[in-house]
Structure formats: C-alpha cells, structure tokens
Amino acid sequence: MDDIIYEEHQTAAWYFRIIAAVGIGALLLLKQGGDRLNNYEQGLIIGIAIFVALIFFSMCRLTITLTAKEIRWRYNWIRFPGWRIPLSDIRSVETTKSSWYEGWGIRYTTTGMLYNVTGTEAIRLHLKNASSLRLGTQQAAQWRGLLEGRTGPDARISGNRYG
Structure with missing residues (x-):
C-alpha cells in the first residue's frame, strides 16, 4: 500500500x-x-x-485519498464502491463548481462523471483518454495545488507515460 x-x-x-x-x-x-x-x-x-x-x-461519506502514484475515492467507511486513477493518467486538474441540479451522489453529467456528497465545489480531472470527471470536495484549491505538480506533462512521478 x-x-x-x-x-x-x-x-x-x-x-x-x-x-x-x-x-x-x-x-x-x-x-x-x-x-x-x-x-x-x-x-x-x-x-x-x-x-x-x-x-x-x-453514500453519506466520501473519502478522497492521494498517494504517490494514484488518486482514489470511495464512499462510506467500507471500501465499496471505490475507484482509483493513476496520476500518470491525469492530463490536467482544475477547480470547478457543480450546479444545484446536478445533485449529490454518483451522477453522469454532460461534462463526465460527478462523485459528490455535499456542497458544490469540485476538482475536475482531465484524463489522457479525453474524458473528465469531477470529485466533490470542500478543499478544491488545496487539491488542485497537490495534484498540479504530480500530473500533466511536467509530472514529478515515476512511470509517467506522457510522450
């Protein structure tokens, strides 16, 4: 781990x-x-x-975890449902907001998947495969700062697959 x-x-x-x-x-x-x-x-x-x-x-609790190699998120205290993305698969990161009508939970939206339990702040992860997803957070700016140096063409992680 x-x-x-x-x-x-x-x-x-x-x-x-x-x-x-x-x-x-x-x-x-x-x-x-x-x-x-x-x-x-x-x-x-x-x-x-x-x-x-x-x-x-x-669905009442969302945990987002950043490790040296991946970002992962899961609902509740159990580890299901849960997802993970290697940092090397993230092209860029931005802070964004969810609309009130997009709601909470796991949602498919016009801009990709949304995983959220409360609030409207989120980080959008733009992936190398041209898709994007949003993770609801109360600390969007902090997440962006943490992820920007670890993703994209200038990523400082081993195994970066950018060409």
Whole structure:
C-alpha cells in the first residue's frame, strides 16, 4: 500500500435526516395499517425502508485519498464502491463548481462523471483518454495545488507515460 500524501473525508449530515425520515415513514405506515396489513405487506414495507436506508447510508461519506502514484475515492467507511486513477493518467486538474441540479451522489453529467456528497465545489480531472470527471470536495484549491505538480506533462512521478 502506498503512503498517503493527503486524504479528505466529507460527511453529509442531511443523508442521515433522509434515513431517519424513511424509518419514521415506515413506522407510520405500519402503525396506520395496523391489523389490516398481512405479514407480506409488513415485510415489504420494512424491506423497502431498510433498502433505502442502506443506499443512503452507503453514500453519506466520501473519502478522497492521494498517494504517490494514484488518486482514489470511495464512499462510506467500507471500501465499496471505490475507484482509483493513476496520476500518470491525469492530463490536467482544475477547480470547478457543480450546479444545484446536478445533485449529490454518483451522477453522469454532460461534462463526465460527478462523485459528490455535499456542497458544490469540485476538482475536475482531465484524463489522457479525453474524458473528465469531477470529485466533490470542500478543499478544491488545496487539491488542485497537490495534484498540479504530480500530473500533466511536467509530472514529478515515476512511470509517467506522457510522450
């Protein structure tokens, strides 16, 4: 495992509010249904509530990690889902903002993939294969500074594949 140069953790508190609302909604449905609901219907309500809560819980925290050779990001405390890009595959880096309508989570946008849990600041990674992606961050300028010297034609990393 590479030594970590820099790491940022972002947690979206509003995700927990959604999880709580789903749980309360499920309890209210069960209470309102009372004896009219059979076991299948009760199980279905509980199952859907648990599924929705797990989806939101798995997306409530984004960790971005920079090592000497790659940048990687993952959601939540588990390492799934997670992605990584070798620094040698990054052509350039810029700071940018996400629009309110692009939302949070994992999104395909007109400018490439967006990985975000809170806020509108992001860094855009322009890759050698002509694609780009954005990583939501609360420290866009700091990430740009860290990545600029390690990516692009003047990168100071071993194994740089620029020709």
